[in-house]
Amino acid sequence: MAVDWARGGPDLLVALDRGAGPLGIQLQDQLRTAIRDRRLGAGERLPSTRRLADLLGVSRSTVVDAYEQLLAEGYVESTVGSGTRVAAIPGGLTLRAPGVASSPSRPIVADFEYGIPDLGSAPLTDWSWAVSEATRALPTAELGDADPAGSPHLREVVTAYHRRVRSGCAVAEDAVVVSGFRQGLAFTLATLAQHGIRRIALEDPGPREHDLIARRACLDPVPVPVDDGGLDVDRLHASGARAVLLTPAHQCPTGVALGPTRRRDLIAWADEVDGVILEDDYDAEFRYDRQPVGSLQGLNPGRVIALGSVSKTLTPAMRLGWVLAPPRFVPGIVEEQRLSSRGTPALDQEALALLMESGRYDRHLRRMREIYRARRDVLAVEVEHAFGPGRLHGLAAGCHALLRLPDGTSEHTVVTTAAAMGVRVNGLAHYRFPGMETEPRPPALVLGFGNVSESQIREGIRTLARSAGHGGSDRA
Known part of the structure; x- marks a missing residue:
């Protein structure tokens, strides 16, 4: 949603060199570069022609000509009553360096990241x-x-x-x-x-x-x-x-x-x-x-x-x-x-x-306590079905629990396999003191349930079970 600025619109940092050629061409070039580099984003309002002319110490016609050129090229759009704004360019200009390929985003089934409260309930x-x-x-x-x-x-x-x-x-x-x-x-x-x-x-x-x-x-x-x-x-x-x-x-x-x-x-x-x-x-x-x-x-x-x-x-x-x-x-x-x-x-x-x-x-905390309690209960049921009883610890308080994996399970393998299936989770080794990761400790996953819904918890635990090779995760 575009923000309506006070009369005259925002300020804009543009530096013109009066000894380096036509000022209008310089202004066009600088605005194009700012838009291409995303320093000016789609929908962002440009200063009014009068205000920018005053800021730069040039004639208003110079700014009007520059805006009209950018309008003709598709860099900006102009609407009566809304001023001149940066256009949304299909296909997009990007800051990505040449030769860097983008990777397609994978749908997230569940994100069990520790320490995040329910952001939707703020x-x-x-x-x-x-x-x-x-x-x-x-x-x-x-x-x-x-x-x-x-x-x-x-x-x-x-x-x-x-x-x-x-x-x-x-x-x-x-x-x-x-x-x-x-x-x-x-x-x-x-x-x-x-x-x-x-x-x-x-x-x-x-x-x-x-x-x-x-x-x-x-x-x-x-x-x-x-x-x-x-x-x-x-x-x-x-x-x-x-x-x-x-x-x-x-x-x-x-x-x-x-x-x-x-x-x-x-x-x-x-x-x-x-x-x-x-x-x-x-x-x-x-x-x-x-x-x-x-x-x-x-x-x-x-x-x-x-x-x-x-x-x-x-x-x-x-x-x-x-x-x-x-x-x-x-x-x-x-x-x-x-x-x-x-x-x-x-x-x-x-x-x-x-x-x-x-x-x-206090009222918010009481409400969140019941929301988290319900999610914790769903988590406990799903983990017991998928991994067996007695593997979930730390449920008496807070918004995370520890899932202890069977001995011999590779935390790293489960974490990376789950990530490829759309579930984000960290192993216990992620929280070890630097240099202490090699000391023996049973494999485990840290499951934050503060910012995941009950349906995401169900699907996420079943996915984790498949990642760890447990058949009990296939329940419909």
Whole structure:
């Protein structure tokens, strides 16, 4: 859909050389090149002839002649009341380099990518309401550079929510608002380095690229194995790390929850080594068998930094998150943010605060919990029929589960065969710590079910079963 511009249309960067020949020819050539290179896309409006003439310091007739030439050649189209726009050229101009062949796209049967919520259920109507309210209510004085720690209003709301839903004990002064989890993690790791921490333990298997983020902060990442009880705290002791990053409520990607004894052992480890626990609290709200496991931050707020965002609960496009840290770390995290980005957009912060304060956020989570529960149940039934009982793990919470393949099955073969049949999925090896992929671990697939429909789940699991050589997948 074309966007109607204000009178005169958009600006356009064109440089004319008055000593290099007729200006009209130069203008035609530059516009053709911009259209061919897709710097001007189909349907994009060009400036009015009067406005472009003023911008370039040429006569209007020069611009009119150039537009008429491009119109005659089919590069642009002109409609009364709509101005001059770039034409949609059948067959298409392309940026592809010569000699690079395109490959036909294959229809996607199901995409079991981990970590993607149901994008079609994002509460855009509620968000639109919240943005409208924020625009109306935010004082003019708060439209300038925001407090780098974040909106006081949102910090109050987020910490109140964390206390109410996650059993934490942070207050507004402990919170820093950031643009998503990864930004918060980068700022936090840089702050830990400033406090003399040099080594951080990461889960193996675990979320991807956290080792790269740690190295960018000048920390040495070391792997610590995860088993059916969660992070192996004894191996953490042996690692020599003084910080650890983990996903205790629903481990990524195995789906296990950190057991109560290990939670206590982890807190004891932090006290013993003067260490810090970084808690990635990414999908704890989606618990199906009972209420969510409480945040580690509530057990020892002086040793735990909790990081959260709305990427899994709302949509990654909103890019809002928070860091709840002990007071000694907050100034460093705030300073990292101030030097990096001067903070997160104030209007978005106010909108999120209103969304949560109004109850719309909780209402959305309740609705999504039931949607995900139904998809999880379909997934469990289909996997049991196709692969047999007892192979699906991590179903108590979150939007992904672990499908353990029969011993001797090649993860790589199943993944590549499934991809050729239109099903996207990652094997457990995809989440191994770099250099640890060769350590023995049972073959498994990580099945994200947040952004797939129930019918896609059914067809996708049957396709995976065929990829793994299981006849039970042929049920109609």
